[in-house]
Amino acid sequence: MxxxxxxxxxxxxxxxxxxxxxxxxxxxxxxxxxxxxxxxxxxxxxxxxxxxxxxxxxxxxxxxxxxxLGRNGMPDLPRAGLHQKADEIDRHIRELIALRDTLRHVAECPAPSHMECATFKRLLEVAGKRGAVRKNIAGRR
Missing domain, CATH: 1.10.1660.10 (Multidrug-efflux Transporter Regulator; Chain: A; Domain 2)
Structure with missing residues (x-):
């Protein structure tokens, strides 16, 4: 060998x-x-x-x-754990898509000021709630 x-x-x-x-x-x-x-x-x-x-x-x-990794170095993959991690990645993807869409809206918003844009204000509220939820979840770990 x-x-x-x-x-x-x-x-x-x-x-x-x-x-x-x-x-x-x-x-x-x-x-x-x-x-x-x-x-x-x-x-x-x-x-x-x-x-x-x-x-x-x-x-x-x-x-x-x-x-x-098993004792011999070959994979011994826990299927339930992999499903859980895939679900976490799906949640993260959804959050990133929402963030991307928010940034695109902010960049293209025709309102004279972003603070005059009802959509921007709504997106800020949603982002603030998500941040509070994440902070609470992280605090429990």
């Missing part, structure tokens, strides 16, 4: 060697040997790193991601 050294893994994934060393330190990936001072990784580390990257993009913590 041909092993990949840390430089090859970094080049193929775009992940800095310092991050690879950190991932190894926290148990997300494992090197199998060293050639000189350079860590050697099995080829399956590339799949593991793709899963880690996808998990981070989805908003999972490294601790949560570690729980999704």
């Amino acid at each position: 041909k092993f990949l050294d840390i430089g090859e893994v970094s080049a193929q994934t775009g992940i800095k060697p310092s991050a690879l060393r950190y991932y190894e330190e926290v148990g997300l990936i494992y090197s199998v040997s060293r050639r000189g001072l350079r860590r050697q990784f099995p080829p399956e580390v590339l799949l593991q790193l793709k899963l880690i990257t996808m998990g981070k993009l989805a908003g999972f913590s490294l601790e949560e991601i570690a729980g999704m």
Whole structure:
């Protein structure tokens, strides 16, 4: 079996060697040997790193991601947790769409002043309520 050294893994994934060393330190990936001072990784580390990257993009913590990788480093994905995260992403997408639409309205509003625009005032009220809800939710965590 041909092993990949840390430089090859970094080049193929775009992940800095310092991050690879950190991932190894926290148990997300494992090197199998060293050639000189350079860590050697099995080829399956590339799949593991793709899963880690996808998990981070989805908003999972490294601790949560570690729980999704089995002892052998292969995925053991909790379907219910993935559905929950997908639902959170859907909510975030809806909020971002509303924010985008608000910004477009503000940029294109024909009113002489935004404070004279009834739609702008309504959008401000909605945004203020969402902010208060988010603050309350974050305070409970």
